[in-house]
Amino acid sequence: MAERKVDHSALRTNQAFIIGWLIVAFVLDAKWLVALVAAVMLIGTLFPKIALFKEVYRYILKPAKIARPDVRVDNPEPHLFAQGVGGVFLLAATLAFSANAPVVGWVLAWLVVALAALNLFAGICVGCLMYYWFNRLGLPGFKYARIEIPSRK
Amino acid sequence: MWERILMAALIVGAGVLAYRLFLQVQRRRAARGSLARAATGRSAVLVFTSPTCASCKLQQLPILERILVDWRDKIEVEIIDVTERPEVATRYGVWSLPTTIVLDEQRTVIAINQGVAHERKLREQLGSTSAGESAQAGEWASSHLRASAN
Numbered sequence: 062m063a064e065r066k067v068d069h070s071a072l073r074t075n076q077a078f079i080i081g082w083l084i085v086a087f088v089l090d091a092k093w094l095v096a097l098v099a100a101v102m103l104i105g106t107l108f109p110k111i112a113l114f115k116e117v118y119r120y121i122l123k124p125a126k127i128a129r130p131d132v133r134v135d136n137p138e139p140h141l142f143a144q145g146v147g148g149v150f151l152l153a154a155t156l157a158f159s160a161n162a163p164v165v166g167w168v169l170a171w172l173v174v175a176l177a178a179l180n181l182f183a184g185i186c187v188g189c190l191m192y193y194w195f196n197r198l199g200l201p202g203f204k205y206a207r208i209e210i211p212s213r214k
Numbered sequence: 215m216w217e218r219i220l221m222a223a224l225i226v227g228a229g230v231l232a233y234r235l236f237l238q239v240q241r242r243r244a245a246r247g248s249l250a251r252a253a254t255g256r257s258a259v260l261v262f263t264s265p266t267c268a269s270c271k272l273q274q275l276p277i278l279e280r281i282l283v284d285w286r287d288k289i290e291v292e293i294i295d296v297t298e299r300p301e302v303a304t305r306y307g308v309w310s311l312p313t314t315i316v317l318d319e320q321r322t323v324i325a326i327n328q329g330v331a332h333e334r335k336l337r338e339q340l341g342s343t344s345a346g347e348s349a350q351a352g353e354w355a356s357s358h359l360r361a362s363a364n
Contacts, residue, residue, distance in 0.1 A: 084226070088218045134268040175229060183233070184329035185310055207266035 067135040070128050074118035076181040083174050092158040095170050102148030106141050136205040143188020147173045243307035245323045257289045257343040260315040262308045264296050270312040273330045318343040
């Protein structure tokens with residue numbers, strides 16, 4: 062079976078943009094920006110090839126050598142799931158803003174910032190942990206288990 | 215807008231503080247865990263891994279192998295599989311993989327690295343121990359001799 066690989070630099074770029082844009086949205090009280098980030102995350106989850114922030118990494122940062130590839134043996138699906146969960150949280154935040162509940166909306170947005178920061182700075186992907194937990198429970202759609210690497214003798 | 219900038223700074227600051235406090239708690243826990251180990255007169259690197267940790271096997275362990283090429287007699291490396299020895303992981307407060315814990319000769323925790331610890335960082339951490347200092351002196355002497363010979 063071919064090795065499954067993920068460029069973790071692309072993931073980190075994605076997380077950095079999410080954190081940055083959400084903080085900017087909060088400072089400017091630009092609720093539309095939260096909706097935009099939600100759309101980027103959800104579209105990127107459903108159609109990974111057009112994930113905007115990862116495309117910035119691929120076509121701008123990587124060729125300009127601002128970011129170096131960090132390709133690792135890994136499953137892409139848990140990371141996509143994590144992004145999707147973040148997108149759903151931001152969609153809920155957008156709906157909260159529409160329902161005139163800005164405090165709820167900003168709490169949800171900051172929760173996404175916190176989870177993205179935990180992933181970016183501590184390497185803890187909560188969404189990935191959820192994915193593998195659902196895989197162990199045998200839920201449909203969560204078909205990839207953690208990749209086991211045999212020890213070298 | 216200035217109020218919102220201040221609020222954002224406070225929220226981010228609180229998050230950073232909470233994370234640092236968490237790491238402090240983990241460090242204290244690791245320090246208590248390290249006291250259970252007998253001092254051997256050598257610095258040590260504890261590497262926490264698991265069968266499903268790809269970055270442990272494909273990145274962290276090769277980095278340690280390269281370090282051991284120079285420092286084999288000065289440091290000891292212990293690989294701890296958290297699925298086989300979960301009590302050790304709990305004792306040291308390990309919550310992510312790979313985690314490397316650098317101990318000096320007195321079993322004092324020098325550093326705790328969450329995620330893959332790159333070679334340069336590990337060498338700097340080990341270099342701050344007296345075993346590391348003598349290893350680095352040896353490296354300098356070897357490279358100086360090579361340069362003189364050339």
